[in-house]
Amino acid sequence: MRRFENRLYLITGAARGLGAAQAQRLVAEGARVVLADVREAEGRALAQSLGPAACFEPLDVGDEARWAEVVAAAERLGPLHGLVNNAGIFKPLPIAQTDAELYNQHVRVNQLGTYLGIRTVVPAFERTGGGVIVNLSSAAGLIGVPNAVAYTATKWAVRGMTKAAAKELGPRNIRVNSVHPGMIDTEMVRERDAAVNQALVNQQPIKRMGTADEIAGLVLFLLSDEARYMTGAELAMDGGRTL
Ligand SMILES: NC(=O)c1ccc[n+]([C@@H]2O[C@H](COP(=O)([O-])OP(=O)(O)OC[C@H]3O[C@@H](n4cnc5c(N)ncnc54)[C@H](O)[C@@H]3O)[C@@H](O)[C@H]2O)c1
Numbered sequence: 548m549r550r551f552e553n554r555l556y557l558i559t560g561a562a563r564g565l566g567a568a569q570a571q572r573l574v575a576e577g578a579r580v581v582l583a584d585v586r587e588a589e590g591r592a593l594a595q596s597l598g599p600a601a602c603f604e605p606l607d608v609g610d611e612a613r614w615a616e617v618v619a620a621a622e623r624l625g626p627l628h629g630l631v632n633n634a635g636i637f638k639p640l641p642i643a644q645t646d647a648e649l650y651n652q653h654v655r656v657n658q659l660g661t662y663l664g665i666r667t668v669v670p671a672f673e674r675t676g677g678g679v680i681v682n683l684s685s686a687a688g689l690i691g692v693p694n695a696v697a698y699t700a701t702k703w704a705v706r707g708m709t710k711a712a713a714k715e716l717g718p719r720n721i722r723v724n725s726v727h728p729g730m731i732d733t734e735m736v737r738e739r740d741a742a743v744n745q746a747l748v749n750q751q752p753i754k755r756m757g758t759a760d761e762i763a764g765l766v767l768f769l770l771s772d773e774a775r776y777m778t779g780a781e782l783a784m785d786g787g788r789t790l
Pocket residue numbers: 559560561562563564565566583584585586606607608609632633634635636637656660683684685686727728729730731732733734735736
């Protein structure tokens with residue numbers, strides 16, 4: 548039997564990038580996947596291309612009422628086994644140019660969005676008899692990143708809430724771990740100056756960007772039963788950037 552046969556997962560920010568790679572890998576390994584994103588056209592097209600094991604739900608992760616609807620829609624397909632809080636935004640600017648509005652945008656999507664995801668799936672996981680959550684933090688949740696104060700702060704928050712939730716939810720058979728990617732070749736990173744990206748890569752022991760598929764492999768490991776004794780862990784996959 549394939550690793551994720553008969554299991555159902557919800558992935559946020561799944562229309563492109565890391566979330567899309569996770570959805571593709573999960574479906575290939577036998578899972579059913581609900582892809583959620585604010586990018587409706589891209590998300591629907593991707594879900595359709597993955598066949599009957601995938602479907603799309605529009606979701607802004609900062610919208611608490613919509614979270615409830617999306618989890619209810621997922622549960623209509625069967626018991627929910629896992630959530631990947633993958634949606635995120637990255638709008639790096641120096642402190643002087645980071646106004647309250649930009650700061651709050653990062654908090655709403657990266658931090659509150661992850662929290663609302665955890666909060667909403669717990670009752671569903673209890674109906675299932677347990678579950679697993681993977682939170683996408685970042686290398687920026689392990690070190691200080693200059694000129695990205697809001698992103699860095701919210702990714703440290705994700706790392707912290709992962710540990711608090713792991714302790715609180717472990718006795719209820721719910722595992723929670725965080726993944727900390729370094730520079731991964733997606734639109735999020737491509738939108739930034741290529742020279743800045745290259746300079747960062749040159750400082751790493753492994754002198755290239757990672758791929759979305761490499762991060763998907765780690766996320767799937769944490770979702771799987773092979774990681775059943777892991778909770779509250781923070782796993783970097785970053786070419787050695789945070790050493
Ligand atoms: N690419 C990297 O180098 C890298 C490094 C470290 C961490 N990460 C994290 O990995 C995750 C995925 O990043 P990516 O590289 O695939 O980025 P991406 O920009 O390619 O994809 C992010 C997805 O999240 C969606 N999204 C944004 N705001 C949303 C909202 N409010 N509600 C729902 N969906 C929303 C976007 O529409 C998009 O489809 C993010 O949390 C990011 O911070 C990425």
